[in-house]
Amino acid sequence: MRLGVELSSSLHQALSDYATLAESLKERLVEVDEDFDAALITEAKELARALAAAPAAPPPADSEVKDATRLRNGLLRLLQDKMALVRKAAARVFQRTPEVLREVTSSYERRRRAAARRAKAARDAAKPEIAPAKGPAESPLLG
Numbered sequence: 001m002r003l004g005v006e007l008s009s010s011l012h013q014a015l016s017d018y019a020t021l022a023e024s025l026k027e028r029l030v031e032v033d034e035d036f037d038a039a040l041i042t043e044a045k046e047l048a049r050a051l052a053a054a055p056a057a058p059p060p061a062d063s064e065v066k067d068a069t070r071l072r073n074g075l076l077r078l079l080q081d082k083m084a085l086v087r088k089a090a091a092r093v094f095q096r097t098p099e100v101l102r103e104v105t106s107s108y109e110r111r112r113r114a115a116a117r118r119a120k121a122a123r124d125a126a127k128p129e130i131a132p133a134k135g136p137a138e139s140p141l142l143g
Contacts, residue, residue, distance in 0.1 A: 009052075009056075011051055012051040015048040015051065016052075022040075022041045023045075083106075087105055090104035090105065091104070
């Protein structure tokens with residue numbers, strides 16, 4: 001089954017299920033929310049039928065997907081660069097006010113740096129101590 005057919009079928013089924021549920025709870029919905037428009041239930045059922053009858057859109061071509069992904073990733077990278085620039089400027093501006101600095105900097109980056117420091121400390125603690133080399137007078141071979 002193609003992706004478009006699966007998506008159309010699942011949308012149709014979900015909308016139909018929600019409309020059926022809302023129909024069974026119609027009186028309670030109106031009682032709880034006097035602004036509830038019961039005509040929406042009928043509209044949902046009609047839309048579900050239309051979705052079921054409509055032909056599914058063909059899936060996009062691989063080249064379209066790659067182009068869209070490339071564009072999305074490029075925009076994301078630009079956004080990340082801008083955010084990093086703003087955070088760097090904010091860190092400089094608010095360096096003497098730590099409570100504000102914590103709000104404008106990335107909590108993810110702080111946690112990542114803290115984890116890197118802990119990992120480095122653990123590696124340093126696990127390194128064996130190398131004894132200093134003995135001088136010539138202390139050598140067992142020259143003794």
